[in-house]
Amino acid sequence: MTLERWPNEDEMVAELYGGAWADPESWAKRCRPDGCVICTSGRPFGIIGELAHTWVTTDPEVAVFGYLCVISRSHAVEPFDLPEADRAAFWCEAMAVARALSQRLHPVKMNYEIHGNTLPHLHMHLLPRQPDDAFVGRPIDLKEFHHRYTETDIELLRAVVRSAALAEA
Numbered sequence: 001m002t003l004e005r006w007p008n009e010d011e012m013v014a015e016l017y018g019g020a021w022a023d024p025e026s027w028a029k030r031c032r033p034d035g036c037v038i039c040t041s042g043r044p045f046g047i048i049g050e051l052a053h054t055w056v057t058t059d060p061e062v063a064v065f066g067y068l069c070v071i072s073r074s075h076a077v078e079p080f081d082l083p084e085a086d087r088a089a090f091w092c093e094a095m096a097v098a099r100a101l102s103q104r105l106h107p108v109k110m111n112y113e114i115h116g117n118t119l120p121h122l123h124m125h126l127l128p129r130q131p132d133d134a135f136v137g138r139p140i141d142l143k144e145f146h147h148r149y150t151e152t153d154i155e156l157l158r159a160v161v162r163s164a165a166l167a168e169a
Helices: 009-018 024-030 037-041 084-105 151-168
Strands: 047-050 054-057 068-072 109-113 123-129
Touching: 047 151, 054 084, 068 084, 068 151, 084 109, 084 123, 084 151
Parallel strands: none
Antiparallel strands: 047 054, 054 068, 068 123, 109 123
């Protein structure tokens, strides 16, 4: 399964473990649209679907099956940085994707994570928890991969996003 990767992925991972905030000047630049990898690229990488106000992405290898990431099309570091209408649209679309993912995979619990400590552009990780996932009894480590998506998996996830888009239409 081939998904487009971030061109600076190694740098992003190194910063995650080395502390992305270690250089305040570099961090401040990354928090602005002119220094944001998503804004300067015009889009994120690994897109499997698009809604009016968000992109939905994933990675070829993930911590839990069904992992998706919902990314705001508008630059913001924090949800409260978005204008009210954009903020409401981000949450509505993220929840539509989460609902569609839940309806398809029937997780025990859907986990939601917003960090931005490596990529300061608003995005929400959706992590459908299963009773037999590798993280039972502990937090999910997004860098601990336990599933490699197949083409069939990606098609299933694209169908989830299409379903969410129809629900939002």
